[in-house]
Amino acid sequence: MSTDAPTPPAVPPATPPATPSATPSGTGRDAVRAAIGVGREVQAAIYRRGVFGHRPVVPVEPEALEARARRRMSPQAWSYVDGGAGQQRTARANREAFGKHRIVPRMLVDVEHRDTSVELFGRRLPAPLLLAPIGVLEMAHRDAEHAVARAARALGLPMVLSTQGSVPMEEVAADLGDSPRWFQLYWSKDDALVDSFVARAEASGCEAIVVTLDTHVLGWRTHDLDLAYLPFARGEGIAQYTSDPRFRSLAEERAAAGPRATGPAEEPSPRPTPAAVRSLLSMARHYPGSLRENLRSPVPRAAVETFLDVFSRSSLTWADLDDLRARTRLPILLKGLQDPRDAALALEHGVDGIIVSNHGGRQVDNAIASLDALPGVVSEVDGRVPVLFDSGVRSGADVFTALALGADAVLLGRPWVYGLALGGDAGVRAVLEHVWAELDLTMALAGVATVDAITRDLLA
Ligand SMILES: Cc1cc2nc3c(=O)[nH]c(=O)nc-3n(C[C@H](O)[C@H](O)[C@H](O)COP(=O)(O)O)c2cc1C
Numbered sequence: 001m002s003t004d005a006p007t008p009p010a011v012p013p014a015t016p017p018a019t020p021s022a023t024p025s026g027t028g029r030d031a032v033r034a035a036i037g038v039g040r041e042v043q044a045a046i047y048r049r050g051v052f053g054h055r056p057v058v059p060v061e062p063e064a065l066e067a068r069a070r071r072r073m074s075p076q077a078w079s080y081v082d083g084g085a086g087q088q089r090t091a092r093a094n095r096e097a098f099g100k101h102r103i104v105p106r107m108l109v110d111v112e113h114r115d116t117s118v119e120l121f122g123r124r125l126p127a128p129l130l131l132a133p134i135g136v137l138e139m140a141h142r143d144a145e146h147a148v149a150r151a152a153r154a155l156g157l158p159m160v161l162s163t164q165g166s167v168p169m170e171e172v173a174a175d176l177g178d179s180p181r182w183f184q185l186y187w188s189k190d191d192a193l194v195d196s197f198v199a200r201a202e203a204s205g206c207e208a209i210v211v212t213l214d215t216h217v218l219g220w221r222t223h224d225l226d227l228a229y230l231p232f233a234r235g236e237g238i239a240q241y242t243s244d245p246r247f248r249s250l251a252e253e254r255a256a257a258g259p260r261a262t263g264p265a266e267e268p269s270p271r272p273t274p275a276a277v278r279s280l281l282s283m284a285r286h287y288p289g290s291l292r293e294n295l296r297s298p299v300p301r302a303a304v305e306t307f308l309d310v311f312s313r314s315s316l317t318w319a320d321l322d323d324l325r326a327r328t329r330l331p332i333l334l335k336g337l338q339d340p341r342d343a344a345l346a347l348e349h350g351v352d353g354i355i356v357s358n359h360g361g362r363q364v365d366n367a368i369a370s371l372d373a374l375p376g377v378v379s380e381v382d383g384r385v386p387v388l389f390d391s392g393v394r395s396g397a398d399v400f401t402a403l404a405l406g407a408d409a410v411l412l413g414r415p416w417v418y419g420l421a422l423g424g425d426a427g428v429r430a431v432l433e434h435v436w437a438e439l440d441l442t443m444a445l446a447g448v449a450t451v452d453a454i455t456r457d458l459l460a
Pocket of ligand 1: 164
């Protein structure tokens, strides 16, 4: 007998789909998924396409995915997405930390029917997987959040909308329909803007507010610094701001105050180098309204300067969180915690959830790997609120490992951005399906049928 039993084709061979996604669509897909599980379904679809000579457009293997995305992206976009802080030690440590834990599979457990779903904040999710908030998605694909929302909706996985989005949250909400979404907040220096963002997120159907704490200033991102590249300085990734009435009134006031207020006083206006002209054009293109009028108006440039001024408040403390609690009825999660002492404070201040994250190693070089920080936070929280995890997750086996270390769900970051760069919505969807499928198959092979059963004793 063969030692490596092939997955039998689950459904009759069909004409290969035109998109990079490996999955058949619609109710047929749901029926297949219910019968054999997402893992075998996605796996079988890929092998079946192979019969027709097609390989996945979006590579399955994480390093191949990265390499192919790198070839597709501009050097600036690649640097911004892939780059971490300083010598990249935290980014590397995030990945390497997974290698310190090994899964020990159990045998002769009935895992014929598996359930990857979990419940979070009263909503059942089909998998313990969310799309991490990622800013400036237009760098990866011009459809940006529109494409990501279509993919998230097709799979029913929650999308966490970034404050640094390329598309106003109301438009993303329309793309998402009934599919779940949360809003990630960078706490602006302007409190009225914070109020406005939170109110817009509520009106856009967001089901939670994620306050990111680890990025009140940008980390020392050596790759971006060497390219002298900051997308926001060109008006990219500030769509939540330029679509906001409070922000626009700040930008208009600044523009009305004259040229000295438009840019930093000590700097001359950009000299008319080709790069400066491109930057001004980009600012004008990114501001709402007609390009022709924006090119003549001081407001788009004032908007960029206003953003750089109000972006985030380094004086934020726990007391401010109590204020936020009074401003919204939505669950509040804190993203970026690594220290159990901060987890204890978060509980004291009544937060509803914690996301253990170090921003993918983009903030503090030589910081603790996020996975190494997870068990301490889980033990401090002791089941009182959900603990989510991100930073370094590249595969379904990684998701399994984080769940075994006590995470209730996992946020996937860079990998789906690579999928976006390679294939728009179908590319994002393919990446999510690959990770989800591997999680399902890892559960099967490790002898667990439900996410609850992924426990620490399954790790060596
Ligand atoms: C290009 C890029 C942009 C990001 N933008 C945001 C953001 O706007 N808000 C936020 O809270 N986190 C942001 N993050 C951090 C992610 O939410 C997540 O913590 C990180 O990607 C996890 O690391 P990993 O991608 O290496 O797994 C960003 C990450 C990347 C790579």
